[in-house]
Amino acid sequence: MTRKEVTGSRDLTFSQWIRENLPDSESGFAVSDLDFVLWNWRSNKLMLLEIKTRGAKPKRFQKMQWARINSWINKGIQSDWVYLGFHLIVFENTSFEDGKCFLDNKEISEPELIDFLSL
Numbered sequence: 001m002t003r004k005e006v007t008g009s010r011d012l013t014f015s016q017w018i019r020e021n022l023p024d025s026e027s028g029f030a031v032s033d034l035d036f037v038l039w040n041w042r043s044n045k046l047m048l049l050e051i052k053t054r055g056a057k058p059k060r061f062q063k064m065q066w067a068r069i070n071s072w073i074n075k076g077i078q079s080d081w082v083y084l085g086f087h088l089i090v091f092e093n094t095s096f097e098d099g100k101c102f103l104d105n106k107e108i109s110e111p112e113l114i115d116f117l118s119l
Contacts, residue, residue: 032065038119045119046077047084053091084119 023029036049050066052058058066070086077083092099096110103113 030061030065032062038117040119043119044081045084046073046081047117047119048073048086049089049117050086051089051091053094055090055092057090058088089113 018031022031034048035051038047038049039045048066048069050058050062066086066088073083073086087104090102090105092101095101101108101110101113103116108116
């Protein structure tokens with residue numbers, strides 16, 4: 001059974017602490033969150049996901065960061081694991097109910113996305 005998600009309240013205390021205490025981006029330091037890590041411990045499959053809503057486009061630094069993370073994992077994942085890549089899901093608005101959905105810049109239906117994400 002999937003556990004109930006706690007939504008509607010994201011504590012930004014640590015995010016603010018990072019901004020106030022860690023090096024500035026001018027120094028080359030960058031911080032980014034990752035939306036989802038999907039993994040199936042029985043079939044040894046792993047996938048990383050970033051979600052954008054309202055048609056948002058990833059920032060240049062995010063694309064660069066994701067490409068490197070993707071490359072590093074591909075080169076170093078354990079041989080008994082299958083890395084299925086880093087994927088971008090963009091909702092035209094916020095969900096399938098209020099607009100289109102795109103997986104890696106290609107429109108996708110809800111059943112197709114369910115199948116793809118089910119590893």
